[in-house]
Amino acid sequence: MITVALPKGSLLKDTIRMLQGAGLDFSGFLDSSNRQLQIVESSGRAQGLLVRAQDVPVYVEYGQAQLGIVGYDVLYEKEPNVAQLADLGFGSCRFSVATKKDGPYRSALDLPPHCRVASKFVHSARRYFQSIDLPVEIIPLSGSVELGPITGMSEAIVDLVSTGRTLKENNLMELEVLFESTARLVAHPLSYRLNVDNLSEYVDLIRQQVLVVA
């Protein structure tokens, strides 16, 4: 029996829909009266683990799950030792540097050396500013990072932007898009290579779903 790590939160519905198309029914995770974090799907061929989006690659890297669904942004941040097998096409968002709309900066290169940048994605933010040779102080936050520039704690933020509504309603604007992110199918590398429990069969079925939806 294979184990799949499913991300709680904004990717869950599309993840369940895609796995359903591949013959794996984890819709039980959508039932809010159910607090079970591990369920065996109806055919008995697979079990699902419901984990925080950030933790999906952890379960896959350690081999507790052979497959997982996770945003590219998380893979970029954590650089886990997992095999990326498919771009699933949903969960689109961009990873951007943003600042106050009425502030003095119009590009990331305008930011002054040693300024502060708030982010949930500390490594990604650091890598970006290193790549443009701008020394900055990264302030790690766990959420609501838009408050950084609003309160004056930071000059800029590095965060995910999807509809752009959060930036707009907080009078912020994007300075730079670092990359676009979508949900990815990842696998435990050794299990994939050895085709444990016919893993490749499930991977093919999930890949076919991407083509059906596209």
Ligand SMILES: Nc1ncnc2c1ncn2[C@@H]1O[C@H](COP(=O)(O)OP(=O)(O)OP(=O)(O)O)[C@@H](O)[C@H]1O
């Ligand atoms: N508007 C969005 N905001 C955040 N993530 C988005 C958005 N749109 C798509 N995503 C994708 O969904 C993934 C999960 O985001 P979600 O907001 O559900 O969890 P999280 O905030 O990373 O985790 P947690 O709520 O457990 O702290 C992100 O890693 C990203 O790939």
Ligand SMILES: O=P(O)(O)OC[C@H]1O[C@H](OP(=O)(O)OP(=O)(O)O)[C@H](O)[C@@H]1O
């Ligand atoms: O462009 P939008 O569609 O408005 O989405 C972007 C917002 O969504 C995410 O936050 P999330 O909802 O995960 O909450 P958080 O601030 O607690 O991380 C992200 O960090 C932005 O704040």
